[in-house]
Amino acid sequence: MMPRSDSNAGDGTVGFSVLVVDDEPNIVLSLEFLMKQAGFDVRVARDGEAALAAMAERRPDVVLLDVMLPKRDGYDVCQTIRANPAWRDVRILMLTARGRDVEREKGLALGADDYITKPFSTRDVVERVRRFQTEGRH
């Protein structure tokens, strides 16, 4: 257990779970590190199908979802999640290396809650997930 997680544990954040979905191993590694450091419960998926399987296994609070994924892409996964009423409360943060406005619009239209362009600022990512956490509590 890392020292910094103590403060969060006290807030009752234990059990706030994040699912990281990306096909770049190093990006997954960094996100996993950041989320764990922030005190969240982290799981990882490498493609669209694995992501949905992980969702079905246990519902996460937040999904960090890359767009360019093998098998089923991020948009597809996003749509599937939104189509399932049981997953209505899951917050989706989309990550993409494609910076065009269309893609941003598309992601939001398909039901993503927020959208970050790669390369991202690590603090920014953690900030946004935290915001979901506090919003969820109200």
Place this chain on the structure above:
Amino acid sequence: MLLEWTVIGVSFAYLCLLFAIAYYGDKRADQGRSLINNPYVYALSIAVYCTSWTFYGSVGRAASSGIHFLPIYLGPTLMAVVWWIVLRKMVRISKANRITSIADFISSRYGKSQLLGGLVTIIAVIGIMPYISLQLKAVSTTFTVLLSHPNLPVAGQIQSAPILTDTAFWVAVLLAAFSILFGTRHIDASEHHEGMVAAIAFESVVKLVAFVAVGLLVTFGLFGGFGDLFSRAAEDPRLLALLEVGDAGRFGDWIALTLLSMVVIVCLPRQFQVAVVENVDEAHIRKAVWMFPLYLLIINIFVLPIAFAGLIVFPEGDINPDIFVLALPMVKGYEGIALLAFIGGLSAATGMVIVETIALATMVCNDLVMPGLLRVRWLALQSRKDLTRLLLAIRRWTIVIVILLGYLYVRLIGESFALVSIGLVSFCAAAQFAPALIGGIFWRGATQKGAVAGLVVGFGVWLYTLLLPSFARSGWLPESFVTDGIFGIALLRPYELFGLGGLEPVTHSLIWSMMANLGAYVLVSLLTRQSAMERIQAALFVDVFRPSGGQGSSRFWRGTAMLAELKALLARFLGRERTERAFAQYAERRGIDLARQREADPQLVSFAENLLGGTIGAASARVMVATVSKGETIGLQEVMEILDEASQVIAYSHQLEQKSRELEAATAELREANERLKELDRMKDDFISTVTHELRTPLTSIRSFSEILHDNPGLAGGQRQEFLAIIIRESERLTRLINQVLDLAKLEAGSMSWTLERVDPAEVVREAVNATSQLFRDKRIPLEVQLDPAAPILWSDRDRLIQVIINLLSNAVKFCAADRDRVEVRLSRESAGGGVVICVKDTGPGIPFHAQPTIFEKFQQIGDMLTAKPEGTGLGLAICRSIVERLGGRIWVSSRPGSGAEFCFRLPERAPAGAKEGTR
């Protein structure tokens, strides 16, 4: 038993029906709801070609010479193929020039020559008269046959009756009445005789139905169908012979008759009348092209069966085969069918007589009588107020005279001839028009003198070799004329002129007359010059489809006339009311007010002449208009200039068309190029978007881990090292990607520098293997190298080749499973063409079929969307392909998913010089 009065009653009723149809047709035309304005009526009216000669004579001819009845129908069928070219042109010319007949057509073409018009008319009257009499004879003969039932008259026993009890006479009278009523209603002969055409089309239906009815009865009622009849014929050597063409001479006859009937389908005055003058719409020709041959086919199906049946039923040969059509149903007791057959024959005969006499009457009136009368001073025709009545009277009397002449001919000469021979004699006369007629619309240089010479000579030969011998046969001339030749000169025997023997008289005459006619026509045309008028008309006829053709002859007319005089002239021939109407329409069309004008401009004069031509023929109209106009047509010199100018204008407009076509083509090319550019732009956009994505991905890892390291100075040493290693690896990946993107950009832009030198391919492969050996060791994958010592030394770029092989090797190792798969690189000499093939083969997962065609495209990494993302930029293979192709080779992949992949490339011994774009 058919009573005389039954037959007469039915015939009379039939003729009354014809009158009714013609009356109705004319009434509808007056109301502006034309009955004949459709292609079916047009095609049926052309079937007036099938006269009683077809109806009775075909069977007669088939009974004596077998399938030799066919050429008469093959010819028109062949000709129909080119109708769209020939007939349509004649129709267009006739409409533009208000042509009234074939005589008018030929006269107008050769400078509105009165001489030619008269000549054609005389030939037509003399040549066609026997044909008309043939029809009258057919009616009276068959009438007698029908009444003599059940005792059929034996051939040669039919006696001429006194005139007043002769059926032929009364038929002639009735037909004259019909022709006058429906053929001379309008003074304008170029207008359509709609009632007449409707009646003719109806008659074509009747004769077809009647003949097919007899055919069906004979074939299926009296015999057991076609098979039965033909097998019986096959047993009888006499009948069997009818199915053969015969020796070479018979082939000559066959060809001659086919050619003959090809030309007469437009040259017979009545065919010209229905096909050209009466044509309502050029588009109808398109349908007639197949409908008319179809009609001929149907009416000929039963000819041979009826002929066979007749020969079988009357084996004695005492019944004239010409009446088999009638005799067969009669002796077997089918009186109704026999009566129907008689009506069919009657319709075939009357149709022909009606159209032919109307056509001949128009010609005689316009091209023979009118020009003559206009010359006779004491008649003072030019000063008479109203000539319309006179014109109509002339035409009506001509009809009466023509028909009565035909009747006279039948009384005097007809008895001695079979139906068929008379018909062919007429055909041969009509064929004399063909060179002047058809040559005139395609050959600009044909002159009036040429046409006259051809007609005179051809007609002369026809007279000598066909008509005079027929007189001799009838006893008007001594028999020795035929047997010994004129004055006893054997060389001049009319049936064996200049020793040309062994042919049927018609074939013989056709060969000589056509040779003489064509020869004189061409030769004299070449030797003589055209007058100004001829040149104008020739241009108008031959170039009728040219854009300027519609403008008419006003281009050549410089003369003017006093408007009042011109009007008065027209009123005399056309009537005051019609003249006023025509002038009013003209004024409206050109948007001018004639009331204010005293002088008629050249265009109006030309219009008036054209209008007048529709009534009295082009040649007479020309003469009449000249009497009131000042200033003749322009001289030859000027005509030449105008024609030159016209051809220059045409050439210029051709150039313009050409230019506009080129412009269109250029526009299309531009549009295409633009599309291509857009496509390229879109591709570039995609490329940049993809490159951006590929650049951002390693950058993301680098930034993340840098920030993590920065924010967590107290990270454990091991983890710190791990993260730093990731940063380094991703930086390398970034560098590699940037290099490859630049490489590819250079390759595609053609700005890559190439060094061509002597290259040992084995050394190149070894170099690449060394460079990648660490990769193989890391994954413990064996690499087998096979080098063919016979591989030739290449002239190529060494470094680029190494780059390609390294790319392929590292690709292979990337997809191979550690410890399990193996890779093989092979260099071999290419047997064909010289050069080498280098292959890199692995035992990895292979490439799905759908991905193989695009595997060499940029960013087409397999695994995308399907498996975990492979390492690499997705540019390696694209670079390989660019390099190999630039060095003059080709790269390809073969793979079965699940059992590995093999990438190969072939290189020529010498890279193309174009690849050498600068040296290092």
